[in-house]
Amino acid sequence: MAFHVSKLTLRLPKPVSFGLRPVNGTKHSCIDIKFTNITSAANSRSLHSVFRQASESWLANYRLLKPKPINFRWAVSTAKRLENFSSASVASKSFHLKSTPNRNSWSRLYTVALSVLGLSTGAIAALHTSVLLAMSETIDLDSDRTAWQDAKSLLLSASQEKRRGHYRIDYLPLEEIPVWTSKGASPAQSRYKSNDALRQKISLFRGDITKLEIDAIVNAANKSLLGGGGVDGAIHRGAGPLLKKECATLGGCETGEAKITGAYGLPAKHVIHTVGPIAYGGVGDKERNALRDCYLNSLETAVQNQLRTVAFPCISTGVYGYPPEDAVEVALATVREYLDEHHEQLDRVIFCVFLKTDEDLYQRNLPLYFPQAESAGQSESPPGGQDPL
Structure with missing residues (x-):
């Protein structure tokens, strides 16, 4: 009509x-x-x-x-x-x-x-x-007087070409983020069976998570969801004031939970906010389970909203004091086990790091969770095949 x-x-x-x-x-x-x-x-x-x-x-x-x-x-x-x-x-x-x-x-x-x-x-x-x-x-994403509901609806319904006209920062499309290639560990040393179908859903990217043009980026937020330092601050600055306005309606977020918003001026379509555990006093079962919940609930939120590409920062390893060498194992194990069960609902999971030391940690540990099949003789397990040692 x-x-x-x-x-x-x-x-x-x-x-x-x-x-x-x-x-x-x-x-x-x-x-x-x-x-x-x-x-x-x-x-x-x-x-x-x-x-x-x-x-x-x-x-x-x-x-x-x-x-x-x-x-x-x-x-x-x-x-x-x-x-x-x-x-x-x-x-x-x-x-x-x-x-x-x-x-x-x-x-x-x-x-x-x-x-x-x-x-x-x-x-x-x-x-x-x-x-x-x-x-x-002509959406004004730099003004907190704009109605975030209208801006969010219009941006999500717009084509990618039109959305790019509203980005407040540079963008990196998914096509330019390579799939991770296994190095270092042999399948015999890995904790899970090789599965190239799952491995091709994994990327390791060192750079600015706010530039990724994907369905959702995960924010390592604080409980208020109103912005902070580190990744949290960078995401709020890139998105603009409308992100804070929407976050203010969510009533905060508890440790291990995940809540979703629009991304506004960011290249991503959504931001999934999760609050990691504080681990100044050391890491016990409570902290480990809470960090696992951060990754698990973020993945669940993405799948529930039909989002197929998601990027994670290093949750809780900054000012929250979680040891990076312990956090990387929780992150990789949770993602691997989730993909075993939900491989058809996600196309790419990106581990986004900022420090070279974190990149090295992922490079050493990724082969243990997503090993590449040997060229001679080793068959791949079907999706969902898990065999922890």
């Missing part, structure tokens, strides 16, 4: 100037007036401009044209229906006047313009949709 303003203008005569004009050889009545051009108003992305200019032109010709009497009761009723139709969106402000002394009089003028145009309710809906599409190209 919907059509764009540009399609509507193709059906109208080409103008010399904007406005209404009588057509030679026809009766001078409202229904015989031809509306000549709305291109200039459409380009200004304001329906109010369309209606106002049409109405003023009609009034200028009112005495010459001697139009048929207009049923103003019907006009006011129709205007009210239009106002109700358009009140649900910020974009609908183009239907209204902010500083008009007599609002009813302008409502009548709008209705006159609509009747001259011969627009139906469906046409008005199409014009309204056009304004929404136009505004989606």
Whole structure:
């Protein structure tokens, strides 16, 4: 049903100037007036401009044209229906006047313009949709006055090409992140059977997690979810103030839990926030289980939201004091076991590190959890095949 303003203008005569004009050889009545051009108003992305200019032109010709009497009761009723139709969106402000002394009089003028145009309710809906599409190209992700719900919805429904116009930072597409290749350990030393189908779902990337153009990046957040230092601060800065506004509605997050938001100015579509354990006093079962929950619940959140690519930072190994050499084993074991059960629901899991020492830790440990099959004789186990030593 919907059509764009540009399609509507193709059906109208080409103008010399904007406005209404009588057509030679026809009766001078409202229904015989031809509306000549709305291109200039459409380009200004304001329906109010369309209606106002049409109405003023009609009034200028009112005495010459001697139009048929207009049923103003019907006009006011129709205007009210239009106002109700358009009140649900910020974009609908183009239907209204902010500083008009007599609002009813302008409502009548709008209705006159609509009747001259011969627009139906469906046409008005199409014009309204056009304004929404136009505004989606100018979302202000740097202002905390923007409604995060509208921005999130528009960004998630936009094509990748249009979303790239809103990135606040550089981006790295998934195609440029290589699949990890096993090195170092032999299959006999590994803790799980070789499975190339699962191994090809794993990447190790050293760099800025905020630049990854994937479905979701995981944020090592604090319990408030309102931003902090390290990865948390970098994600909030890259996303912009709307991320904090959405996070403020989530009621915080407990250790080991995971909550999802939009990513706004980031190349990723979503941010999954999880709170890691504090391990200043050493690592026991409590801390180990909590860290495992961080990875497990983040993966569950991704799958529940039909997200197929996800990237993890090193959770809790910074100011929270979790020993990196212990944390890497929890991360790899949890991801491997989850992929064994849910390999069809995820395409790529990226371990994103920032320090060279963390990269070395993953390079040494990844072959133990995702070994590569020997070229001679060793067969791969099917997805889900697990054989810990």
